[in-house]
Amino acid sequence: MxxxxxxxxxxxxxxxxxxxxxxxxxxxxxxxxxxxxxxxxxxxxxxxxxxxxxxxxxxxxxxxxxxVLEIPEEDVQLVMEQTGADRETALKVLKETKGDIAEAILKLSGE
CATH class of the missing domain: 2.20.70.30 (Nascent polypeptide-associated complex domain)
Known part of the structure; x- marks a missing residue:
């Protein structure tokens, strides 16, 4: 060829x-x-x-x-329930904390 x-x-x-x-x-x-x-x-x-x-x-x-950090929907829901934050805010803070749920809850709770 x-x-x-x-x-x-x-x-x-x-x-x-x-x-x-x-x-x-x-x-x-x-x-x-x-x-x-x-x-x-x-x-x-x-x-x-x-x-x-x-x-x-x-x-x-x-x-x-x-x-790429993928945040499970269950984590977003948990942060929303624990802090009263809306979905957008909960997702934003979870991304900022690299998916650390406890840190996200503390951050949104003002502690």
Whole structure:
């Protein structure tokens, strides 16, 4: 296959039932993992369709890893019940205290 003309390659792929297309205008792709996100900025994304199945190939321009703190709804409810705070405030303080329920309750109780 070395030295094969790109047009010949496309024709051969079509004959094999393989379609490829470049997705234009992709700004970022986010992979959400437990406890973190991987953000791929300005990626080149190619979609390959083989027998009706899609495969995405992603080549990032740059990569950024972000830590993500997920606060369980039960924790938010507990802080709300114990302090009388609204949901938004309880969630904000839980994030500030990195999910520490006791510290969030103390902070909202003014102690």
């Amino acid at each position: 070395m030295g094969m003309d790109p047009r010949q390659m496309k024709k051969l792929m079509r004959q094999l039932g393989i379609r490829m297309e470049e997705l234009e205008g992709v700004k970022e792709v986010v992979l959400r993992l437990e406890g973190k996100e991987i953000v791929l900025k300005e990626p080149a994304v190619t979609v390959m369709v083989v027998q009706g199945e899609k495969t995405y190939q992603i080549v990032p321009g740059s990569e950024e890893v972000r830590e």
